[in-house]
Amino acid sequence: MAAILGCIADDFTGGTDLAGMLVKHGMRTVQMIGVPQTERCPADVDAVVIALKSRTNPASEAVRESLAALRWLQEAGCKQFYFKYCSTFDSTPQGNIGPVAEALMDALGTDFTIACPAFPANRRTIYQGYLFVGDVLLNESGMRHHPLTPMTDANLVRVLQAQVKRRVGLIDYGTVSQGSGVIDERFAALRKEGCGFAVVDALSNRDLAEIGAACASLPLVTAGSGLAVGLPENFRRKGLLAGDVVADALPATGGLRAVIAGSCSTATQGQVARMRERHPAFQVDPVKLAGGSDVAAAALEWAAERVGKEPVLIYATSAPEAVREVQAQFGAARAGELVEEALAAVARGLVELGVGQMIVAGGETSGAVVKALGIKGLRIGPEIDPGVPWTVALQTGTTHERPLALALKSGNFGTPDFFLKAWSYFS
Numbered sequence: 001m002a003a004i005l006g007c008i009a010d011d012f013t014g015g016t017d018l019a020g021m022l023v024k025h026g027m028r029t030v031q032m033i034g035v036p037q038t039e040r041c042p043a044d045v046d047a048v049v050i051a052l053k054s055r056t057n058p059a060s061e062a063v064r065e066s067l068a069a070l071r072w073l074q075e076a077g078c079k080q081f082y083f084k085y086c087s088t089f090d091s092t093p094q095g096n097i098g099p100v101a102e103a104l105m106d107a108l109g110t111d112f113t114i115a116c117p118a119f120p121a122n123r124r125t126i127y128q129g130y131l132f133v134g135d136v137l138l139n140e141s142g143m144r145h146h147p148l149t150p151m152t153d154a155n156l157v158r159v160l161q162a163q164v165k166r167r168v169g170l171i172d173y174g175t176v177s178q179g180s181g182v183i184d185e186r187f188a189a190l191r192k193e194g195c196g197f198a199v200v201d202a203l204s205n206r207d208l209a210e211i212g213a214a215c216a217s218l219p220l221v222t223a224g225s226g227l228a229v230g231l232p233e234n235f236r237r238k239g240l241l242a243g244d245v246v247a248d249a250l251p252a253t254g255g256l257r258a259v260i261a262g263s264c265s266t267a268t269q270g271q272v273a274r275m276r277e278r279h280p281a282f283q284v285d286p287v288k289l290a291g292g293s294d295v296a297a298a299a300l301e302w303a304a305e306r307v308g309k310e311p312v313l314i315y316a317t318s319a320p321e322a323v324r325e326v327q328a329q330f331g332a333a334r335a336g337e338l339v340e341e342a343l344a345a346v347a348r349g350l351v352e353l354g355v356g357q358m359i360v361a362g363g364e365t366s367g368a369v370v371k372a373l374g375i376k377g378l379r380i381g382p383e384i385d386p387g388v389p390w391t392v393a394l395q396t397g398t399t400h401e402r403p404l405a406l407a408l409k410s411g412n413f414g415t416p417d418f419f420l421k422a423w424s425y426f427s
């Protein structure tokens with residue numbers, strides 16, 4: 001069976017979040033990094049998430065990329081499409097949620113969709129069209145100070161209406177609480193009234209399951225990752241999704257083990273400290289990098305002697321004072337770039353040394369590593385800790401012959417023993 005659900009996420013970690021949710025609810029999922037150029041969709045997947053970096057691009061660029069992603073997903077055979085944005089509806093008055101959603105509707109020839117960023121597990125709920133973050137309204141949460149997408153209005157009907165040409169209506173909790181049949185009737189009523197969008201209230205995963213069921217025949221849904229709770233069941237009911245597959249199964253990977261840490265977030269600091277107590281560790285010094293020394297080569301020479309025996313750690317992670325000092329000396333952007341380049345070179349070298357299972361800590365660091373390794377997509381496997389699954393890089397035939405397992409960890413995710421316990425999946 002070919003892929004049935006095609007998703008477009010407006011950023012990378014948001015894409016991973018959605019992919020992980022789909023796997024958890026029984027869909028075999030791959031995440032493609034950017035719009036694939038020459039890559040084809042693997043045959044044995046149920047859902048594909050194309051992760052873009054379009055949240056804060058100019059709207060016209062976000063639209064262009066999203067339409068290119070849609071075309072690829074259509075060619076891959078997908079039947080329903082999911083535009084995934086952040087559960088805090090991160091956008092500016094110009095977009096990009098509204099313009100991208102409308103462009104996708106036009107391309108799919110549909111006149112109606114929903115907007116539902118609710119993610120109750122992370123305490124993002126919607127009531128009377130107002131988005132709550134925990135127990136405060138969106139505009140009273142930290143999001144009002146976001147540097148790129150400050151959210152100063154919690155009323156999603158108003159926020160979305162400012163971004164779109166079509167009318168925006170509301171499906172309130174009174175309707176949602178009556179279940180999928182009544183929600184579906186309300187879709188029809190809103191459509192008749194001339195609405196192109198329905199903001200939908202949701203307080204719990206049970207609500208999302210009902211909303212998901214009501215969305216069975218919509219060509220397009222727009223939502224946070226929460227709605228992934230409700231869609232897989234529709235495909236199962238239609239016989240499009242096998243009930244007996246293990247959605248998080250990964251191809252076997254062997255090889256040596258290494259951790260690369262370029263995050264200085266609190267969680268990563270603790271994880272680095274824990275791993276250093278047990279295994280050999282090499283610190284990448286930004287000052288030496290700035291001085292022109294080939295630190296990556298030194299790290300790889302060091303690793304070559306040790307990685308055959310046990311997992312090794314190569315890290316740039318430093319305490320906040322040290323990072324501030326380096327940033328004051330070289331500039332934050334330059335320091336970040338130097339470290340990312342070095343760690344990316346280390347990742348390439350480690351794979352050449354025979355590493356087949358690798359953990360990377362840090363969002364930007366992960367981006368740099370994936371790019372350096374020429375990885376175009378990831379098959380999503382079991383979750384190690386919330387939001388961090390094991391994945392296996394899709395083979396492109398040009399990058400590496402041996403399957404490579406990767407855990408790409410956002411800086412602040414994971415328990416203190418993450419770098420020690422993650423391997424147990426393979427043993």
Ligand code: ADP
Pocket residue numbers: 262263264265268286316317318322323326327335336337338339340361362363364365366409410411412
């Ligand atoms: P996180 O997910 O924790 O935000 P990222 O990898 O996204 O981690 O960002 C961390 C940034 O800090 C990267 O650009 C990285 O290169 C940079 N960095 C890492 N170590 C140091 C250091 N010791 N001094 C300065 N910058 C550093």
